[in-house]
Amino acid sequence: MQIFISPPKNEWPSILRRPSIDNQSLENTVDTILRDVKLNGDRAVKKYSGLFDGVENENTLVSDAEFIEVVALVDDALKAAIDIAKKNITVFHQRQQAEPEIIETMPGVFCWRRNLAIEKVGLYIPGGSAPLFSTLLMLGIPARIAGCKEIVVCTPVDKNGKINPVILYVADLLGLKKVYKIGGVQAIAAMAYGTETVPQVSKIFGPGNQYVTCAKQLINKEGIAIDMPAGPSEVAVYADETAHPSFVAADLLSQAEHGADSQVLLVATSEDLVEAVKQAINLQLETLSRKEIAEKALQNSRLLVIKDTGEAFELLNEYAPEHLIIASDNAEKLAGSVVNAGSVFLGHYSPESVGDYASGTNHTLPTNSFAKAYSGVSLDSFVKKITFQKLTKQGLANIGDAVELMAAAEGLDAHKKAVSIRLNEISKK
Structure with a gap:
């Protein structure tokens, strides 16, 4: 694990680089x-x-x-745990359903969107x-x-x-x-x-x-x-003086054990905290069944000391992690600084593991900085959104002149005529 103390911004790109492949x-x-x-x-x-x-x-x-x-091969206790996860994931995703809302953008012009x-x-x-x-x-x-x-x-x-x-x-x-x-x-x-x-x-x-x-x-x-570009798993943790070093170490290791190409990042407010977390990692590492995998992942990992909170979150947003843990008594307020992340875990008792399994949020998330532009999987990922519109005669009369002028300005005569021919028919009655 490499440690960086207040690195200048021009060094951030190299520090935050993910493990590369050919x-x-x-x-x-x-x-x-x-x-x-x-x-x-x-x-x-x-x-x-x-x-x-x-x-x-x-x-x-x-x-x-x-x-x-x-x-018969699955343990009953595990079945019960899976049932809890199934219930929570179902509740969270069911609430994402939305009925079509018909919007009258101007008198006689109706637009709506339907999920299919x-x-x-x-x-x-x-x-x-x-x-x-x-x-x-x-x-x-x-x-x-x-x-x-x-x-x-x-x-x-x-x-x-x-x-x-x-x-x-x-x-x-x-x-x-x-x-x-x-x-x-x-x-x-x-x-x-x-x-x-x-x-x-x-x-x-x-x-x-x-x-x-x-x-x-x-x-x-x-x-x-x-669904999205999603590669090796990753986590970033922001930890201040209120953090529990053993909790932070456990969170970092929970991602490191995913694979040798995983990456974990700690942004801490003091050198003492980084040293305490490092010691906790070394202790906990010895107890892991996937110790060798985690050790390889830790070679790609970074421990940073950044004392200024604003600068710390600027770096984290640049990294755009798949998972972001804010280990602080002030986590909810600090969450307002998050712009780029797949999923965020607030406070000392919200380990990333709960999101992986059973809290209800989806764990299929963008990695490798794609959280700057992509969202994680949700109900929306499985639907198409089709727009509809319906105009009454009065609606076409209200909007027709604007469409004719815009079509003519673009030189698209047939577009204009599709409106004009109807307006002429309406005016005869």
Whole structure:
């Protein structure tokens, strides 16, 4: 972990830089797989599953018997915890529903907007070293609330060709029956282009490693929608003299254990606090089952001392973290300084972990500074917003002159005539 004391602003870009990868080499590899699956369908999917996962399942669609089997494999206490998370996520996303509001912009001119579900969506659920069944809750629940007609789920298998039981249990709990034993780039390709067995979808959701992220970005260039650019997980913590060093250390480690390419950032108000957090990290690190992964992530991480609050939040907004924790007694007031972040956690008792699992907010969030322009997944992510308008004769009479003048000014005679011909007909009566 590198420590920086009051770094000048001209050094911020290099300090805040995320771990870099060879993008061109990555894109070439991913593009080859995408093209192969597009041309050869299931045969290519099977080939890459064997190559990368060590398993070539003859039938990738999960059977009814497999759904029934997993119910007994999931601990009852975990089922109860999942129920709590399901309830909270459902409540939060249901409240995002809105009925159309008809607005009369001027007498006789009525405009409104209607939300319609995207008919076919694909959900990618990571299932490797950390099978993220929580992501299926975060994506499956709003997809169901929105009313998507076809929900396709792809998730990797273990070396025995099995999907993690908890992922499959959650799919069954949410009534998601089109679950495929496919992971990695080949899963994104299968959902993007369709194969003999996997339906083509209109929009793909879900996080993944750098290969999955790259695949989503490449298919997006071809016109297939994705939720957002989302890469390795990250967290930034602002901590002042009221923070608990052990709490802050735990929050930093909770993201560091996601993957070796994750990044954590601490912005603290004093050197003493940074040293206390560093010591707490070293103590807690020894107890982690994913210690080696967290250690690698910490190599990419930064501990900064910035005493001026305004400057601290200027830096944090420049970083635009996926997760931002404000560890301060004054957190709610300081939250007013946040401009760029995926999701914000206020105070000493709001660990990022609760947002990952059960508070109700969605944990599928923009990373790598994309929070400057992108929002996290919400109910809106699963709907299209179509505008409607209806004019009465009086409404067209009221607005017609303005439209005719504007169309003529742009040299679009047919646009003008579409109004004029109606106004002439109205004036005859």
